Amino acid sequence: MAGTINKLKQTYKCKYCEREFARESTLDVHVCEQKKRFQHKNDSGNRIGFQNYLKFYEITQGSAKTKTFDDFATSAYYKAFVKYGNYCVNSKVINISRYTEWLLKNNKKIDNWHHDNLYEQFLREYLFRENSSDALTRALQNSIEWAKQTGNPSEHFLRFGNPNQICHLIQSGQISGWVVFNSDSGHEFLESLNSEQLAIIFDYINPDQWQ
Ligand SMILES: [Zn+2]
Incomplete structure (x- = not known):
């Protein structure tokens, strides 16, 4: 009997991964990768990661105008850029803009941008030229x-x-x-x-x- 009753039930959908939940409180505590990326949007390492994602497009494609945080959050490079952002924070990188430009100019792979040896190499050149x-x-x-x-x-x-x-x-x-x-x-x-x-x-x- 019960199975034949078609109850119209309200569900709560996660706008990031589209999973549906019966209760709003479950949705509230639900965590998925995309939701997490938006929740951490304003953490300093993530902000630096996003800024340099835009810089990457500016320098390599000539413009980053069409790029949004949504593009960043779903990008295959998201994790690498956030790792780089966190590296910049933790290592107190002295001029992130110049450093990113240097990494791009020297064709360093984004996956390696958080490596100490690259930053040290940059410093040994940049320190002699800086203001x-x-x-x-x-x-x-x-x-x-x-x-x-x-x-x-x-x-x-x-x-x-x-x-x-x-x-x-x-x-x-x-x-x-x-x-x-x-x-x-x-x-x-x-x-x-x-x-x-x-x-x-x-x-x-x-x-x-x-x-
Ligand atoms: Zn979700």
């Missing part, structure tokens, strides 16, 4: 951060900061050789390094590379 005021701004931000953590005056960062930490900041582009060479404290810092530390940072501050 000195950008280098100065970053150095200032890093020394202020150090001052906050240690309670020391920020101008003492290169002189009294932990040399290994500073070497790491040089290698990750946060402290430019330009700043090191143009300050007394930077010279003192260089003199205090052992040969191992110097070898690590050499390609990032190589004095012969400066024009």
Whole structure:
């Protein structure tokens, strides 16, 4: 008997994957890949991923005008771009725009854009060409951060900061050789390094590379 009654039942449909649910509360907690992509739309790594997806089309196709977030969310490259966006956030990439342009110009595969070795390669070229005021701004931000953590005056960062930490900041582009060479404290810092530390940072501050 019951099977013959054709009840008109309301269902709730997920607008992303079109699955239907009997209860609205089930739809609310339902998760699918596309829904997740829209929910994370504004996370910083995802936003950077989307911006660079657009940049990719601008540079390779001449325009990204027709591209929307929907296109991005259903793109085969979505995951690679988000991975790249997260990499930029976590590694504090110093100039994402220039870096993306460099990756495209050098025909680097999008799947590899989040690899450290590419970013290091970029830094070893870009750091010698960048605007000195950008280098100065970053150095200032890093020394202020150090001052906050240690309670020391920020101008003492290169002189009294932990040399290994500073070497790491040089290698990750946060402290430019330009700043090191143009300050007394930077010279003192260089003199205090052992040969191992110097070898690590050499390609990032190589004095012969400066024009
Ligand atoms: Zn769904």
